Amino acid sequence: MQKEYLLVTGAAGFIGSAVAAHFLKLGFAVITIDNLSTGKREVIPEDVIFIEGDAGNAFTVKELEQFDISGIIHIAGQSSGEVSFEDPEYDLRSNTNSTLLLLDYAKRKRIKQFVFASTMSVYGNQHFLPVTENTIPNPVSFYAVGKLASENYMRIFSKFGISSIALRLFNVYGPGQNMDNLKQGMLSIYMAQAIHSNEITVKGSLDRFRDFIYINDVVNAFEKAFSKTKEDGIFEIYNVCSGAKTHVRELLELIVKHSQSSIKVNVIEGTPGDQFGIFGSPWRVNVDLNWRATVELKDGLEQMMKWAIKQ
Amino acid sequence: MQKEYLLVTGAAGFIGSAVAAHFLKLGFAVITIDNLSTGKREVIPEDVIFIEGDAGNAFTVKELEQFDISGIIHIAGQSSGEVSFEDPEYDLRSNTNSTLLLLDYAKRKRIKQFVFASTMSVYGNQHFLPVTENTIPNPVSFYAVGKLASENYMRIFSKFGISSIALRLFNVYGPGQNMDNLKQGMLSIYMAQAIHSNEITVKGSLDRFRDFIYINDVVNAFEKAFSKTKEDGIFEIYNVCSGAKTHVRELLELIVKHSQSSIKVNVIEGTPGDQFGIFGSPWRVNVDLNWRATVELKDGLEQMMKWAIKQ
Numbered sequence: 001m002q003k004e005y006l007l008v009t010g011a012a013g014f015i016g017s018a019v020a021a022h023f024l025k026l027g028f029a030v031i032t033i034d035n036l037s038t039g040k041r042e043v044i045p046e047d048v049i050f051i052e053g054d055a056g057n058a059f060t061v062k063e064l065e066q067f068d069i070s071g072i073i074h075i076a077g078q079s080s081g082e083v084s085f086e087d088p089e090y091d092l093r094s095n096t097n098s099t100l101l102l103l104d105y106a107k108r109k110r111i112k113q114f115v116f117a118s119t120m121s122v123y124g125n126q127h128f129l130p131v132t133e134n135t136i137p138n139p140v141s142f143y144a145v146g147k148l149a150s151e152n153y154m155r156i157f158s159k160f161g162i163s164s165i166a167l168r169l170f171n172v173y174g175p176g177q178n179m180d181n182l183k184q185g186m187l188s189i190y191m192a193q194a195i196h197s198n199e200i201t202v203k204g205s206l207d208r209f210r211d212f213i214y215i216n217d218v219v220n221a222f223e224k225a226f227s228k229t230k231e232d233g234i235f236e237i238y239n240v241c242s243g244a245k246t247h248v249r250e251l252l253e254l255i256v257k258h259s260q261s262s263i264k265v266n267v268i269e270g271t272p273g274d275q276f277g278i279f280g281s282p283w284r285v286n287v288d289l290n291w292r293a294t295v296e297l298k299d300g301l302e303q304m305m306k307w308a309i310k311q
Numbered sequence: 312m313q314k315e316y317l318l319v320t321g322a323a324g325f326i327g328s329a330v331a332a333h334f335l336k337l338g339f340a341v342i343t344i345d346n347l348s349t350g351k352r353e354v355i356p357e358d359v360i361f362i363e364g365d366a367g368n369a370f371t372v373k374e375l376e377q378f379d380i381s382g383i384i385h386i387a388g389q390s391s392g393e394v395s396f397e398d399p400e401y402d403l404r405s406n407t408n409s410t411l412l413l414l415d416y417a418k419r420k421r422i423k424q425f426v427f428a429s430t431m432s433v434y435g436n437q438h439f440l441p442v443t444e445n446t447i448p449n450p451v452s453f454y455a456v457g458k459l460a461s462e463n464y465m466r467i468f469s470k471f472g473i474s475s476i477a478l479r480l481f482n483v484y485g486p487g488q489n490m491d492n493l494k495q496g497m498l499s500i501y502m503a504q505a506i507h508s509n510e511i512t513v514k515g516s517l518d519r520f521r522d523f524i525y526i527n528d529v530v531n532a533f534e535k536a537f538s539k540t541k542e543d544g545i546f547e548i549y550n551v552c553s554g555a556k557t558h559v560r561e562l563l564e565l566i567v568k569h570s571q572s573s574i575k576v577n578v579i580e581g582t583p584g585d586q587f588g589i590f591g592s593p594w595r596v597n598v599d600l601n602w603r604a605t606v607e608l609k610d611g612l613e614q615m616m617k618w619a620i621k622q
Contacts, residue, residue: 058400088411088464089369092403096460100399136447138466145463149407152456153399155449156584273467 003029005069009055009102010076011048012039014177014185015117015169015218019073021045022219023226031067033060034076035094038181055098061105071113071229073222074102080184081121081141082271088142095146096153103157103164111162113229114154115222118166120211120241120278122148130211130245130281133168133237141273151237158235165225165234167218170241170280174215174300175307186210187301190252191308194259204270206249211241211279214295224289241280242293254298258305314340316380320366320413321387322359323350325488325496326428326480326529330384332356333530334537342378344371345387346405349492366409372416382424382540384533385413391495392432392452393582399453406457407464414468414475422473424540425465426533429477431522431552431589433459440556441522441592444479444548452584462548469546476536476545478529481552481591485526485611486618498523498612501563502619505570515581517560522552522590525606535600552591553604565609569616 006023010016011032016039020030024047032044035054044050049067053060055076077095078084084091099116106114123131124138139145154164173187182189193200221240228236256263285291295303317334321327322343327350331341335358343355346365355361360378364371366387388406389395395402410427417425434442435449450456465475484498493500504511532551539547567574597603 088415089408092408092411092460096407097400097403100403104399134447136445139463140467140470142464142467145460145467148463149403149456149460152450152459153453156451156453156456159451159583272470 003027005029005031005067007031007033007064007069007072009033009074009098010039011044012036012041013043013075013079015172015215016075017043017045018176018215018219019075019222020048022223024048026223031069038079038178038184054094055102056093058101061101064105069109069111071226072102072106072111073115073226074099075117078143081143081273082183084142085272091142092146095143096149099150099153103153103162106162107157107160113226114157114162114164115225115229116150116154116164116166118151118168118237119144119147120168120170120239120280121275122151122168123278125275126278129277130243130279131239132281133239133284140275155235158233161233163229163231163234165229166237167221167225167240168237169218170211170213170239172213172215172218174304176215177304179308179311187212187251190255191305194255194263195308198261199264199266200252200255201266201268202248202252203268204274206252206267207247209245209247209277209279211244212246212297213240213242213293214300217293217295221285221289221291224291228289236288238285238289239280239282240285241282243280243282244297245279246297254301258302314338316340316342316378317382317384318342318344318375318380319384319386320344320409321350322355323347323352324354324386324390326483326526327386328354328356329487329526329530330386330533331359333534335359337534342375342380349390349489349495365405366413367404369412372412375416380420380422382537383413383417383422384426384537385410386428389454392454392584393494395453396583402453403457406454407460410461410464414464414473417473418468418471424537425468425473425475426536426540427461427465427475427477429462429479429548430455430458431479431481431550431591432586433462433479434589436586437589440588441554441590442550443592444550444595451586466546469544472544474540474542474545476540476547476549478532478536478549478551480529481522481524481550483524483526483529485615487526488615490619490622497521498562501566502616505566505574506619509572510575510577511563511566512577512579513559513563514579515585517563517578518558520556520558520588520590522555523557523608524551524553524604525611528604528606532596532600532602535602539600547599549596549600550591550593551596552593553608554591554593555608556590557608565612569613
């Protein structure tokens, strides 16, 4: 039997790579687009067809014309709120124009399934927590503005018969995360510092809090969301979170506990557009997709630490 | 005394032209950027310094470096929801990248006042009417997605000391409106048809409804908003609307009444992304800016009809 082609953008990155590997295992032929700006070529799973280029560039997307793709999972994009302040125009192109180009491609090729890696950043700072999909977005970084605009494009294209789901990912962590990039991933940043220098510099208060979600749970959410897009003309938004509120202080304690030596913690000024505290309600995705987080932070962090020390 | 320089983008268009003329009268030296894509050169008020180009293009915005501008009123942009479906990428560049470039310019030049022409389109279709600034946006056109993203950029830049106000304009009408563009402006489209062919083709149901606001009232809202941005680091959103709900049917009756001959009305299928019915609450802007609509539709329409027949 011929395999179905699936496009998973960003397979040279942490989440894209894990999602691509998973769909390969499920029997799909996986194609990826990645510009290797932060991703690494060696992270792309074997057997994935690799188109090198920016998904926000029409020329790159044109290269897809040769394939008969049945679905798109769009994960590629500049992924740091902090970095989005350095070049907002690039951020808009990589996170928003890419979605527009891929949706337009899907429309022309009658591709009916589209899943998008959105972000909890769209909520910004909120008074009422946990945030639900019904909370009014209040983006405080360029990154978040662009992701939110992408969701809105999906809503429009769902009227053209493209079933779309935006997964608002909270703080994803786990083995495979880029341990060299100190501007992306709160948990991996702290862990990398603990391993390499026995000293963690925290940008912003220890009283801040987050909702951490393990990579395997996230991959599972993409699988369930992709199945759901078989339904006609839907547009859905789901929080992909654990629902647990973890203070930066508690996170540091866990990292220190699993470290092999003593760790010094320095607290310095926060980064622009950083959210003070957020955690989400996973209720909607649980009801609709029967998905829930299965890995607790203490266990996931232990797994990741073992993996990270071996790197 | 030397005049203050003010940038009013889009002065070759209906609203931009009226706003530019008003601020000239208030004593400002007015500069404009316009790409003349739908605007007309002869509409730009005399004495306005004209930079021809797209405000969504970095090269055009660079031409502003020579001026010492004290405030920006950003009105330029592709302004038709219907047209945004023909070229979504252009729409994103003209309505969103332009805002980003101008805000970035303002930040570099320490310009502290920024007023933006947003749109009631960001609300899309809503169950609870009238819409307030607290209603969750639900954009159903590319045009609306881009305008909403621009508002969000303004929120971020207000943290950098740029006081920003987004005016969500409802259905603006009045003398000066482009009577040749049949894809922009519900009232002007119907009126132009009535005058030129004694026959009005309505795209969509007569039961649809809108909130019409006269151009002079809108100009006044820009003046009040601009004054308000003298306050430090604010970010505000205001509905600029009358608060009155007018059905398409009633609007047509008014136009027919003021026409000099009998008019035939044809109803055909609606356009993509068209909102069924919307009207707004002008309460917030009334409380904060002491602004309210002063011209009733029947009077404004009569004024406009007299003007239009003379064209």
